[in-house]
Each structure stands twice: as structure tokens, then as C-alpha cells.
Amino acid sequence: MGKNTATRATESAASDAPQPTRRELRSRRQAAAVDAAFQLAGEEGAAGLTMRRLAQTLDLDVAALYRLFRDKDELLLTLCERTIELALDEIGEVTAAESWQDTVRRIAEATWQIQTRYPGITALTFARTTGGPAERRMVELLLAAFTRSGLDPERAALFYRTFVDTALGLCAHAAALSALNPEARAKDDTTWTRVYARLPESDYPETRAHADALSAVHQKAVYDTAVEAILVAAARAATG
Known part of the structure; x- marks a missing residue:
């Protein structure tokens, strides 16, 4: 008995749909690998996140995984970018009406929430600089905030680095x-x-x-106190 009209129409539509490009397929596979890496690090910790173990989780040959990421370092930088993306989603929009201190506080809170949610990833990536699009957006947000305080470029850069290194260092301590x-x-x-x-x-x-x-004393109280101390110091430096 032949296929009905609805079935033929569905199959025809599927065959006519544009097929994903090689780049799109690679991007999807990379995203799946990143998701699996987050899950693996959550279940087995930082030590469990190896290329071989990740390939097993994905049911891939290790060589296939190395076609998605040149090496483990590229994978780690991609994972680091993902955590920054998640933090940016938590932060949302920064309005002109928001004080620079509140912007920094919200960035600090989002950073703590994301980095402590994925301690295995934090332990492996907290000291890294990705240069990727998510990190670029975060750098711009923080530098804009410290610049709005009235700091000159050199001091804004110094307080940016002080904030980031302190925040991520304390998150890494919590992860450890x-x-x-x-x-x-x-x-x-x-x-x-x-x-x-x-x-x-x-x-x-x-x-x-x-x-x-x-x-x-709780770890989060230490973190919040350090952030407030940086804000006070930045404000003092801007008027000094």
C-alpha cells in the first residue's frame, strides 16, 4: 500500500530542508562535547576531565575528539568561555542608571554563583585568559564600570586586574x-x-x-568583603 499524501509531503519537506554545513556540524559537536565535559567534571572532579575520558563519555574515538579541539588546552579555554557566557547571562543588562559599584557587585555575584556551581571547571580554568567573545564582553563591562568611577586608564586597569584576580582566586579556593x-x-x-x-x-x-x-566565617562572606574592599579602594583612588 502506498504512502499517504501527508507522509510524502513530510518526507519531501525534510529532503528539501537545507543541510547543515561542515562548520555548523563541527560547532554542534563541540557544543555537545562542552556539555559532556561540564557533566564529567561535575561527577568526577577536575582530575576526571581528561581527553580520553571525555571521548569515552561521548562514545568517540580520541582522535575524533582531537579533530574538535586541537588539544586539551583548547578544550579548557572553551570551557572557560562557557562559564563567562553563563555569568553574562546572570548579569543581564547594565543600565546607565546603575552605579558603577552596583555593576561591579552584580558581576561579582554572578561570577561567584557560576564559578562555585562548577568547581571542577573552575579549578582547571580560573587562571586562564581566553581572549574569546564572552571574555571580551566581560572585560569591557568591568573596565567601563571602573572608568565610570573616575579612575584614569592606568588605575582602572589596575583595579580591573585586582578585582578579577581576587574574585577568581577566591572562587578557586572554594573549588579546591x-x-x-x-x-x-x-x-x-x-x-x-x-x-x-x-x-x-x-x-x-x-x-x-x-x-x-x-x-x-563563611567563604562567601570573605568573598563579599574582598569585593567591597576593592570598591572602597577604587573610589578613594578616583578622588585622590
Whole structure:
């Protein structure tokens, strides 16, 4: 029995649809590999993200993966770009009415949220500079914010670097802590009360007095305090 008219029309439309170019196919495969790399790093940590392991996850020959990325470094830079894209999505539009300090604060918050969401990727890429389109947009946003503070170009560049290196460094610190096994993490978390709070008060009076407060400090509070300190310093430098 022959195909009905609707089926023939559907098949005809499918055959007439433009076929993806080689570049489009490669782009799609790269995107799939990046998605798989994020999942792999989330499940197995930074150490588990190898080209061989990623190829197995994708059910590809390693040689096929190297046709998508020249080497692991190109893969890592692509992953870094993806995290910046995600942060930019979190930030959204920066309006002219927003103060430069609030712009920097929102960038800082988005950076923390994304980088700590993917600690395995952060651990591998936090010190890298991609030069890619997402990073270019982020550089422009931050430099524009610090320039709006009244800083001259040299100081705006210095505070831009100070902000980025501090923010990503603290995110990487959080990522490293999250990679510890539960026993080691618990041991670190209790050191203030287990060791420092029991030091001889005659020798360590201030440490004893602050041990409980030190144990209560959270990583995000340290991050937020560092960001605020940079904003205060930038504002002072702009008027000095």
C-alpha cells in the first residue's frame, strides 16, 4: 500500500530542508562535547576531565575528539568561555542608571554563583585568559564600570586586574575546598575550635578570643568583603 499524501509531503519537506554545513556540524559537536565535559567534571572532579575520558563519555574515538579541539588546552579555554557566557547571562543588562559599584557587585555575584556551581571547571580554568567573545564582553563591562568611577586608564586597569584576580582566586579556593573528601573537609572546618580554641591563653590570647568567630566565617562572606574592599579602594583612588 502506498504512502499517504501527508507522509510524502513530510518526507519531501525534510529532503528539501537545507543541510547543515561542515562548520555548523563541527560547532554542534563541540557544543555537545562542552556539555559532556561540564557533566564529567561535575561527577568526577577536575582530575576526571581528561581527553580520553571525555571521548569515552561521548562514545568517540580520541582522535575524533582531537579533530574538535586541537588539544586539551583548547578544550579548557572553551570551557572557560562557557562559564563567562553563563555569568553574562546572570548579569543581564547594565543600565546607565546603575552605579558603577552596583555593576561591579552584580558581576561579582554572578561570577561567584557560576564559578562555585562548577568547581571542577573552575579549578582547571580560573587562571586562564581566553581572549574569546564572552571574555571580551566581560572585560569591557568591568573596565567601563571602573572608568565610570573616575579612575584614569592606568588605575582602572589596575583595579580591573585586582578585582578579577581576587574574585577568581577566591572562587578557586572554594573549588579546591569542595574537592576535599568529607573527612578532610570536616577536619579543616573544625580546626579553629578543635585546635586554636584550645591553645594556651597566656601565649595566644587574641587567637583564643577570636577562635569561635573565626570558625563562623563563611567563604562567601570573605568573598563579599574582598569585593567591597576593592570598591572602597577604587573610589578613594578616583578622588585622590
